[in-house]
Amino acid sequence: MxxxxxxxxxxxxxxxxxxxxxxxxxxxxxxxxxxxxxxxxxxxxxxxxxxxxxxxxxxxxxxxxxxxxxxxxxxxxxxxxxxxxxxxxxxxxxxxxxxxxxxxxxxxxxxxxxxxxxxxxxxxxxxxxxxxxxxxxxxxLTRREFRAFYDDEVKKIREQYGQFLLINTNFSFYNHFHGKDGKIAMFEKAGKIADEAQRDYYLRLRDHKKTLFYEFAEIVRILRRRFPDATVVLRPHPSENHDYWREILPQDGKTHVVYEGTVLPWLMAADVMIHNSCSTGIEGYLLERPVITYRPIQAEEFENTLPNLLSEHALSREELLQKVEYYLTRDRSVELPADEEKRRIAGRYIASxxxxxxxxxxxxxxxxxxxxxxxxxxxxxxxxxxxxxxxxxxxxxxxxxxxxxxxxxxxxxxxxxxxxxxxxxxxxxxxxxxxxxxxxxxxxxxxxxxxxxxxxxxxxx
CATH class of the missing domain: 3.40.50 (Rossmann fold)
Incomplete structure (x- = not known):
C-alpha cells in the first residue's frame, strides 16, 4: 500500500x-x-x-x-x-x-x-x-458517469426558477471585486506585468470587457422584455463585484444574480446558457447542453478561443434572441445532435x-x-x-x-x-x-x- x-x-x-x-x-x-x-x-x-x-x-x-x-x-x-x-x-x-x-x-x-x-x-x-x-x-464531473452527482441540485434549481436562461460572465478585468482597475492592480502587485506592452494589453482588455459588461446588462433587459415568462439567472465570475450586477439589473422578481455552489448543476438545469469567452462554455458543451457565445464585438486578441469554438455564435442582439427562442420552445427530451468537429477540437484541448x-x-x-x-x-x-x-x-x-x-x-x-x-x-x-x-x-x-x-x-x- x-x-x-x-x-x-x-x-x-x-x-x-x-x-x-x-x-x-x-x-x-x-x-x-x-x-x-x-x-x-x-x-x-x-x-x-x-x-x-x-x-x-x-x-x-x-x-x-x-x-x-x-x-x-x-x-x-x-x-x-x-x-x-x-x-x-x-x-x-x-x-x-x-x-x-x-x-x-x-x-x-x-x-x-x-x-x-x-x-x-x-x-x-x-x-x-x-x-x-x-x-x-x-x-x-462533466462525463455521463458522474452527472448523477448533481441530480438533487438540478431538481431544486428547476423547481425554484422554472424555465430559465443562464448567463455566465467573466468580466473581472472591469467589474472586479476590488474596483474597476482591481485586476490590473493585483497583477502589478504580484509582479505579473512584465513590460509596458503587457500593461497596454491589459488596459485594452479592460476597456473591451467594460463594453461587453454594459452590453450584457442591456441584453438581460432585452431578454426579459422578449421572454416575459422566462427567468434570467446571471452568474458572475467569482472575482467579480456581484453587488454591482444587482444594482444595475432589473429588480423585477424574474431576474436573479446568483453565485451558489458549482456551475455544473446550473448548466444542467438551464434551458440555454449564454456567455462570452467564458470557460463555462466548455463545461456546458461537455455536459451536452445548449450553449451560445454572444459576440457583439469580435476581437480575437481578447477572446478565449476554446469556449467560442465549442459554442453556437450570436453576433447581434437579434441573432441571439432568435437562438434563445428556439431553445425555449424546443422539446428538452430530444438530445442535441452530435457535432464531430467540435468533439475533435475538444479532444485536442482536453484529455480524458x-x-x-x-x-x-x-x-x-x-x-x-x-x-x-x-x-x-x-x-x-x-x-x-x-x-x-x-x-x-x-x-x-x-x-x-x-x-x-x-x-x-x-x-x-x-x-x-x-x-x-x-x-x-x-x-x-x-x-x-x-x-x-x-x-x-x-x-x-x-x-x-x-x-x-x-x-x-x-x-x-
Missing part, C-alpha cells in the same frame, strides 16, 4: 471543491494518506506538516521562490493550472502563467490536454518531460474525455513519484524555519502587536470569503456518500476533520 501523504488544496470553492473531493477519493483509494483543505493553509503551514506531495495550482513566475522553499522543506511538488484551459491567447498565457524555473521545481505537471502541453513545451522545452496530459478532475478518468490518470502518475532522500538537509531547514516562526511569535507578544482592522482589510476578507466560504465535514461526508453510490467504489474510505477547513482521507484497515 502507498501511504505517502498527499496535499490537495482548494482556492475557489465553487469551481474546485467537488472535483478536488473526487480526486481525494481516488487518491485515498490508491493508498495515499490524503489531506484536502483550503489552499492558503498549505501555503502558510506546510513547514509544520509531515512531508509529502503537494499538488499546486500554477507554474507562474511568481511561484519560483516559494517552490524552492517548499522543496527545501522536503515537499514534493506537482501541479495543475486552473486557468490553463482557456487563456485569452497563447502569448499572454506564456508570459503570465508559465515560468521555466517554476516548472523545474515540479516533479510533474498535469496538463489539460495537447494544446496546453504544446504551449508549455514551446516556452520551456528543457522541462517539457515533466508535463503529463491527464485532463482535470473537473472534466470527470473517455477511457480512464482524469483522477485515475493523475493518481497513477503520482504513484510513481519517488521521495528524494536528503533527511539531514531537510531536517536542518525545517528546524531553521520553525525557529523563525517561534521568534516572530515571541516578538509579537513582546510588542503586543495586534492586527489593525481597516476598511481595506475588511474588503479583502470579504473577497476571500466570496471565493472560499469554508468547508464543513458534513459537506465532505455528503459528497463522499454520493460518489460511493454513483461509482460503487470508495466504501472503505474514512474521513476526519483535522483542523479548520482541513480533512484527512484514509482507507480503513
Amino acid at each position: 502507498n501511504n505517502t501523504r498527499l496535499y490537495i488544496g482548494v482556492e475557489t470553492k465553487a469551481r474546485e471543491f467537488d472535483a478536488k473531493l473526487l480526486l481525494a477519493c481516488f487518491a485515498a483509494e490508491a493508498g495515499f494518506d490524503t489531506v484536502l483543505g483550503q489552499q492558503k493553509i498549505f501555503v502558510k503551514r506546510l513547514a509544520e506538516m509531515p512531508r509529502g506531495i503537494w499538488i499546486n495550482k500554477s507554474i507562474s513566475p511568481s511561484k519560483t521562490e516559494a517552490y524552492k522553499h517548499y522543496k527545501k522543506l522536503g515537499v514534493i511538488l506537482a501541479g495543475y493550472d486552473e486557468e490553463g484551459l482557456a487563456p485569452f491567447n497563447a502569448d499572454e498565457y506564456k508570459k503570465r502563467r508559465i515560468s521555466v524555473e517554476s516548472l523545474r521545481q515540479l516533479e510533474c505537471f498535469f496538463a489539460w490536454g495537447q494544446w496546453q502541453a504544446d504551449v508549455i513545451a514551446e516556452r520551456a522545452p528543457s522541462e517539457a518531460h515533466r508535463v503529463v496530459q491527464v485532463g482535470h478532475p473537473r472534466v470527470d 474525455l473517455d477511457g480512464p478518468f482524469s483522477c485515475e490518470r493523475t493518481v497513477e502518475r503520482l504513484s510513481h513519484i519517488q521521495r528524494e532522500a536528503k533527511p539531514l538537509e531537510i531536517f536542518s531547514y525545517r528546524a531553521f524555519v520553525e525557529m523563525k516562526r517561534i521568534a516572530k511569535g515571541v516578538l509579537r507578544r513582546i510588542l503586543r502587536r495586534q492586527p489593525v482592522s481597516t476598511a481595506t482589510t475588511k474588503r479583502q476578507d470579504e473577497y476571500r470569503s466570496q471565493k472560499f466560504p469554508g468547508i464543513s465535514l458534513g459537506e465532505i461526508q455528503q459528497g463522499l456518500i454520493k460518489y460511493q453510490q454513483i461509482t460503487g467504489r470508495f466504501s472503505d474510505l474514512r474521513v476526519a476533520q483535522i483542523g479548520k477547513n482541513l480533512f484527512q482521507f484514509e482507507r480503513k484497515i
Whole structure:
C-alpha cells in the first residue's frame, strides 16, 4: 500500500471543491494518506506538516521562490493550472502563467490536454518531460458517469426558477471585486506585468470587457422584455463585484444574480446558457447542453478561443434572441445532435474525455513519484524555519502587536470569503456518500476533520 501523504488544496470553492473531493477519493483509494483543505493553509503551514506531495495550482513566475522553499522543506511538488484551459491567447498565457524555473521545481505537471502541453513545451522545452496530459478532475464531473452527482441540485434549481436562461460572465478585468482597475492592480502587485506592452494589453482588455459588461446588462433587459415568462439567472465570475450586477439589473422578481455552489448543476438545469469567452462554455458543451457565445464585438486578441469554438455564435442582439427562442420552445427530451468537429477540437484541448478518468490518470502518475532522500538537509531547514516562526511569535507578544482592522482589510476578507466560504465535514461526508453510490467504489474510505477547513482521507484497515 502507498501511504505517502498527499496535499490537495482548494482556492475557489465553487469551481474546485467537488472535483478536488473526487480526486481525494481516488487518491485515498490508491493508498495515499490524503489531506484536502483550503489552499492558503498549505501555503502558510506546510513547514509544520509531515512531508509529502503537494499538488499546486500554477507554474507562474511568481511561484519560483516559494517552490524552492517548499522543496527545501522536503515537499514534493506537482501541479495543475486552473486557468490553463482557456487563456485569452497563447502569448499572454506564456508570459503570465508559465515560468521555466517554476516548472523545474515540479516533479510533474498535469496538463489539460495537447494544446496546453504544446504551449508549455514551446516556452520551456528543457522541462517539457515533466508535463503529463491527464485532463482535470473537473472534466470527470462533466462525463455521463458522474452527472448523477448533481441530480438533487438540478431538481431544486428547476423547481425554484422554472424555465430559465443562464448567463455566465467573466468580466473581472472591469467589474472586479476590488474596483474597476482591481485586476490590473493585483497583477502589478504580484509582479505579473512584465513590460509596458503587457500593461497596454491589459488596459485594452479592460476597456473591451467594460463594453461587453454594459452590453450584457442591456441584453438581460432585452431578454426579459422578449421572454416575459422566462427567468434570467446571471452568474458572475467569482472575482467579480456581484453587488454591482444587482444594482444595475432589473429588480423585477424574474431576474436573479446568483453565485451558489458549482456551475455544473446550473448548466444542467438551464434551458440555454449564454456567455462570452467564458470557460463555462466548455463545461456546458461537455455536459451536452445548449450553449451560445454572444459576440457583439469580435476581437480575437481578447477572446478565449476554446469556449467560442465549442459554442453556437450570436453576433447581434437579434441573432441571439432568435437562438434563445428556439431553445425555449424546443422539446428538452430530444438530445442535441452530435457535432464531430467540435468533439475533435475538444479532444485536442482536453484529455480524458473517455477511457480512464482524469483522477485515475493523475493518481497513477503520482504513484510513481519517488521521495528524494536528503533527511539531514531537510531536517536542518525545517528546524531553521520553525525557529523563525517561534521568534516572530515571541516578538509579537513582546510588542503586543495586534492586527489593525481597516476598511481595506475588511474588503479583502470579504473577497476571500466570496471565493472560499469554508468547508464543513458534513459537506465532505455528503459528497463522499454520493460518489460511493454513483461509482460503487470508495466504501472503505474514512474521513476526519483535522483542523479548520482541513480533512484527512484514509482507507480503513
